[in-house]
Amino acid sequence: MEMKVTDLAVARGGVPLLAGVSFTLAPGRALILRGPNGSGKTTLLRALAGLQPPLAGEMSFDREAVAYGGHADGLKAQMTVTENLTFWAAVHGLREIDPALTAFDLEGLRDRLAGTLSAGQKRRLGLARLMVTGRPLWLLDEPTVSLDTASVGLFAEAVRGHLARGGMAVIATHIELGLPEAEVLDVGPLKAVLPAAQLDDFDEAFL
Numbered sequence: 001m002e003m004k005v006t007d008l009a010v011a012r013g014g015v016p017l018l019a020g021v022s023f024t025l026a027p028g029r030a031l032i033l034r035g036p037n038g039s040g041k042t043t044l045l046r047a048l049a050g051l052q053p054p055l056a057g058e059m060s061f062d063r064e065a066v067a068y069g070g071h072a073d074g075l076k077a078q079m080t081v082t083e084n085l086t087f088w089a090a091v092h093g094l095r096e097i098d099p100a101l102t103a104f105d106l107e108g109l110r111d112r113l114a115g116t117l118s119a120g121q122k123r124r125l126g127l128a129r130l131m132v133t134g135r136p137l138w139l140l141d142e143p144t145v146s147l148d149t150a151s152v153g154l155f156a157e158a159v160r161g162h163l164a165r166g167g168m169a170v171i172a173t174h175i176e177l178g179l180p181e182a183e184v185l186d187v188g189p190l191k192a193v194l195p196a197a198q199l200d201d202f203d204e205a206f207l
């Protein structure tokens with residue numbers, strides 16, 4: 001499956017943020033989204049994930065292929081690491097969790113309640129969940145928040161393994177992930193031009 005996005009425009013709170021977003025991603029490829037705070041990377045990812053409608057443009061790829069990793073971790077605090085992953089795999093009709101435990105160095109924590117994990121450990125578990133979905137298109141919003149250098153390395157290896165299996169990834173990040181093979185899209189220059197009338201209503205849009 002190829003991911004093709006053409007002339008996408010997105011808004012948040014009624015305010016247009018980005019326009020003319022176009023890219024094509026082939027199996028085995030990753031795209032890194034860059035851009036200043038507030039430029040619309042999260043909003044773009046939400047639109048790609050089908051969580052909000054775009055203002056305009058075309059998206060051609062299978063929505064069922066998407067595994068979305070947003071800011072909220074969505075972990076079940078009263079379930080163990082193993083139970084969280086097993087549950088998530090089962091939701092996607094799968095059972096295997098060991099490769100994900102290994103990839104994110106979670107074996108030693110497999111029986112710990114997710115609610116008792118540190119911020120970085122929770123983040124690793126949240127990322128491990130992507131692997132057990134079996135879904136080919138990872139859409140990731142700031143996946144390395146709370147991760148130490150070693151864990152960023154684990155994440156980069158996991159993405160690389162995913163790409164090697166024919167997967168794809170679109171990743172919004174401010175840091176250097178150590179994925180030089182990834183393509184980069186800077187959304188900064190794609191800032192939507194607000195019509196004057198809309199500029200008057202700008203504050204209202206956030207109320």
Ligand SMILES: Nc1ncnc2c1ncn2[C@@H]1O[C@H](COP(=O)(O)OP(=O)(O)OP(=O)(O)O)[C@@H](O)[C@H]1O
Nearest residue numbers: 012013017035036037038039040041042043044206
């Ligand atoms: N729920 C909301 N309602 C209204 N406006 C919002 C909402 N969430 C975010 N925004 C605004 O939309 C704009 C784009 O936010 P977005 O989170 O997409 O940017 P970003 O590029 O991901 O930023 P960052 O690099 O800080 O994560 C910002 O001005 C933000 O304040």
